[in-house]
Amino acid sequence: KIAQIEAKKAEAKAAQAKEAEQLDAKVMSLRGKKVSISARATEKGGLFKAVHEKDVAKAILGEHSLVIPEGSISFPQPVKTLGEHAVLLSSDSHKVELGLVVTATA
Numbered sequence: 001k002i003a004q005i006e007a008k009k010a011e012a013k014a015a016q017a018k019e020a021e022q023l024d025a026k027v028m029s030l031r032g033k034k035v036s037i038s039a040r041a042t043e044k045g046g047l048f049k050a051v052h053e054k055d056v057a058k059a060i061l062g063e064h065s066l067v068i069p070e071g072s073i074s075f076p077q078p079v080k081t082l083g084e085h086a087v088l089l090s091s092d093s094h095k096v097e098l099g100l101v102v103t104a105t106a
Contacts, residue, residue, distance in 0.1 A: 020092050023068075023072065023091040024091045024092065026068060026091075027068070027072065027089045027091045027095075027096050028094055028096065029066070030060065030064065030066065030068075030089060030096060030098050031096045031098075032097075032099075033098060034098070034099035034100070034101055035059040035060055035063050035064070035098065035099070035100055035101070036063070036101045036102075036103060037056070037059050037100065037101070037102050038102075038105045039051065039082075039103075039104070039105060040104070040105055041081075041082050041104040041105075045081050045083070045104075046081055046082075047081060047082070047102070050079055050080045051079035051080075051085075051100070053070040053074070053075075054070055056087055056098075056100060057069070057070050057073060060098075072089055072091060073088070073089060074088045074090065076088065081102070082102050082103065083101075083102060084099060084101050084102075085099075085100045085101075085102065086099065087099075
């Protein structure tokens, strides 16, 4: 039984290492790229609702066909206005800046 438990632990560790490696590759592939999000905005350019990690993850999936966990996405400042913003994507060993373009919905 101890051997079985040790084997399961080794498998889990290997799977976790593989996932981390895949996340590193995904994050690095998005370096210097941009994603676009449409949001409801006021006439002055303020958003009715701030852009969240979930919104950026959906935009990355839609535009680049990559699944990035919400926990790997962060903002230097909250995104509450139209225009271009920076988003930080991080994995265990890499941090990359992604461009976010927020446009008003029609």
